[in-house]
Amino acid sequence: MVEQSARLSPVLKQATPVLAARGEGVHIYDEDGRRYLDFTAGIGVTSTGHCHPKVVEAAQRQVATLIHGQYTTVMHRPLLRLTEELGTVLPEGLDRLFYVNSGSEAVEAALRLARQATGRQNAVVFDGSFHGRTMGAASLTTSGTKIRAGIGPLMPGVAVSAFPYAYRLGMTEDQAVEYALAELDYLFATVTSPRDTAAFFIEPVLGEGGYVPVPPAFLEGLRRRADEHGILLVADEVQTGFGRTGRFWGHEHTAVRPDVVITAKGLASGFPLSAIAAPEGIMERAWPGSQGGTYGGNAVACAAALATLEVIREEGLVENAARNGERLLAGLRKAAEGHGRVGDVRGLGLMAASEFTAPDGSPDAETAAKAHKAATDRGLLLLTCGPHGNVVRMIPPLVVDADQIDEALALWSEALADASA
Numbered sequence: 001m002v003e004q005s006a007r008l009s010p011v012l013k014q015a016t017p018v019l020a021a022r023g024e025g026v027h028i029y030d031e032d033g034r035r036y037l038d039f040t041a042g043i044g045v046t047s048t049g050h051c052h053p054k055v056v057e058a059a060q061r062q063v064a065t066l067i068h069g070q071y072t073t074v075m076h077r078p079l080l081r082l083t084e085e086l087g088t089v090l091p092e093g094l095d096r097l098f099y100v101n102s103g104s105e106a107v108e109a110a111l112r113l114a115r116q117a118t119g120r121q122n123a124v125v126f127d128g129s130f131h132g133r134t135m136g137a138a139s140l141t142t143s144g145t146k147i148r149a150g151i152g153p154l155m156p157g158v159a160v161s162a163f164p165y166a167y168r169l170g171m172t173e174d175q176a177v178e179y180a181l182a183e184l185d186y187l188f189a190t191v192t193s194p195r196d197t198a199a200f201f202i203e204p205v206l207g208e209g210g211y212v213p214v215p216p217a218f219l220e221g222l223r224r225r226a227d228e229h230g231i232l233l234v235a236d237e238v239q240t241g242f243g244r245t246g247r248f249w250g251h252e253h254t255a256v257r258p259d260v261v262i263t264a265k266g267l268a269s270g271f272p273l274s275a276i277a278a279p280e281g282i283m284e285r286a287w288p289g290s291q292g293g294t295y296g297g298n299a300v301a302c303a304a305a306l307a308t309l310e311v312i313r314e315e316g317l318v319e320n321a322a323r324n325g326e327r328l329l330a331g332l333r334k335a336a337e338g339h340g341r342v343g344d345v346r347g348l349g350l351m352a353a354s355e356f357t358a359p360d361g362s363p364d365a366e367t368a369a370k371a372h373k374a375a376t377d378r379g380l381l382l383l384t385c386g387p388h389g390n391v392v393r394m395i396p397p398l399v400v401d402a403d404q405i406d407e408a409l410a411l412w413s414e415a416l417a418d419a420s421a
Contacts, residue, residue, distance in 0.1 A: 015040070015383050016376045023050025026400050028381065037408050038381045039394045044207075044239045044351075047266030048311045049397040055269045058307035062300045071099070071297040078302035085309050086277070089248050091257045096283035099275045099297035103238035103264035104132025106274040107201070109291065110260050111136050113278065114199035114232045117285035122192040124184070124231075125201050126163040128209025128387065131236055140201055143208035144387045159192040163206065164218045167344040167355065173215050181221045194229035199260075204250025204348075207239045210386035211353030211393050212346060216254040223256045232259040232282070238274070239351070242266035243312055243398050246322030246349030253348065266398070269308045271301035317398040324405050325349035328394060331409035339416045341367045350400065353393040355386065363388035367419050374415035380408055 021031045026049055028038045041047070048055055062078060069076035083097050098113075100106050115121060123140060125131070130143040139155035141147045148154060162183035164176035171179065188194050200222050206212040226233040235258035240250030244266060247253055251261075259282060264274030272295070312318060329345065329352050336342035336354060341364050343357030356364040356371070368390045375382050375392075385391045394408065 015372075016381055018376070018381065025049040025052075026397050026404050034379070036376075036379050036381050037396075037404065037411070039396045039408055040381050040383050041266075041395045041397045042270060043383065044244060044265045044395045046270050047242050047244070047398045048269045048308055048315075048317070049399040050270075052269060052307075052311055052399070054311050055304050055307045058303045059271065059300050062303035066299045068295075069299045070294060072292050076299045076302075078299050078306060079297045082302045082305050082309075085306060086275070089309070090277050091249065091251075091261065093257070093279045094261055094277040096280050097275050097277050098283070098291045099273065099302075100293050101272045101295050101298075102132070102274055103236075103262070104134040104137040105293070105296075106238070106262045106264055106276050107131045107137040107140065107236065108134055110201075110234050110236075110262050110276045111140070111199070112290055113260065113276065113283065113286050114234060116287050116290060117282050118198040118230065118232060120196050120198035121157045122159060122197045123157060123199050123201055124159050124161055124187065124192065124197060126161055126180075128163050128165060128206045128212065129201065129203060129236075130206070130208035131201060131203075141208075143206070143210075143385075159187055159197075161187045163209070163212070164215050165206075165210070165212050166215075167212075167346070168210075174217070177215050177217045177221070180218055184221075184225065194225075194231065197229065197231050199232040199234050200226060201234045201236055203236045203238075204240045204253070205245060205351050208385050210355065210391045211351055213245075213253075213348045216256075219251065219254045219256045226259070234258060234260040234262065236262045238262055238264040240348075242308070243318035243321050244349055244351055244395075246318065246325050248318055250348065267308065268301045268305040269311075271298070271304040273298065273301035273305055312398070315399065320400075321349040321398050324396075324400055324402060325352065327402060327405050328352050328396075328409070331405065332394075332412070335409060335413045335416055338413075339420060341420065342416070347394075350396055350398060351393070353385070353391050356390045356392070363390035365390040368392050370419035371412075371415050374418035375411060377418075378411045378414055380411040380415070 131137045131140040162180040164180040166173045166176040241263045260278045332345045344355040356368040358364040
């Protein structure tokens with residue numbers, strides 16, 4: 001055998017140049033011991049911070065007893081306990097769960113369930129949506145062509161409708177909602193009949209699409225149309241769930257109850273675990289053999305998820321996300337006052353974003369990239385998003401405190417000054 005040196009795919013690109021050696025709370029340390037404020041949280045994953053002692057202890061204890069108990073072969077107690085505990089935080093009536101590993105897999109499972117439960121083939125998604133990278137999930141994704149390009153033909157049966165992105169549309173929020181609902185009705189008249197439509201898939205806050213919260217009136221309009229036509233309303237809470245928005249679930253900022261909830265990311269504080277939840281009357285319509293997987297419901301991941309729920313409750317992290325989310329947004333708006341290229345600041349809880357816009361109104365990805373790099377250079381780790389890459393987002397762990405928010409805002413203000421120099 002010829003010896004060779006393997007390397008990572010050249011297509012993979014890091015958002016920052018940091019080589020992480022360890023993490024603790026809201027901080028990451030590189031191999032030289034430099035400390036960074038991690039306001040990426042592994043793209044919203046490390047909800048209880050890096051290496052929370054209770055999560056670490058739970059995972060270590062579970063590793064010593066059972067690592068892999070394949071749950072369509074044998075059952076294990078961590079999965080049963082997690083299912084029971086999730087029942088206390090899920091929307092009323094969503095009392096049946098199916099576990100997989102990633103957000104994309106959970107989206108695929110929800111799509112499969114929606115089609116089988118309704119006997120209909122089409123799904124409606126909305127401009128800017130991100131639902132994953134596997135073929136079905138990518139077909140539901142419109143946050144950027146990089147997810148869809150070069151892999152077609154994509155899965156059929158997906159219709160895309162307008163999202164009420166008021167800033168991009170140049171409208172008030174009320175106008176944007178009225179426009180988007182009218183476009184959805186037009187879609188029903190021209191592209192997918194309601195009788196052929198299985199589900200609406202929507203994120204309570206657009207993630208990769210630019211961190212745009214869904215106006216409550218729009219979600220309420222979807223619920224009315226879903227009820228009228230027998231369409232399932234699927235809330236993709238992969239990024240917004242588990243306290244991220246200042247409520248346990250992002251959709252809880254409205255009175256709307258979805259028919260299916262998808263959860264992942266912050267569910268297990270960094271261990272791969274995702275799930276879909278639905279009422280028994282919907283879940284039982286899944287066809288035999290349509291739900292399964294080798295690693296879904298891993299025992300160690302379930303133990304970590306149980307510890308995550310315990311920490312969220314004991315430390316009041318949902319309330320902390322609401323309180324410090326307001327502090328973060330207020331600080332970002334103040335910082336934007338002195339920088340003409342920040343056209344919009346928005347968010348919900350600890351999902352906050354600054355959108356960069358050129359004087360002519362076009363997306364300003366160049367200045368966003370400069371600000372992002374300047375923040376990294378100063379020790380603040382952030383991510384960009386949006387179809388044009390002109391949105392810089394902040395996603396700190398839910399354990400972040402007021403002093404750390406203020407430190408990040410000071411670094412961000414300096415980064416903005418660097419970007420405009």
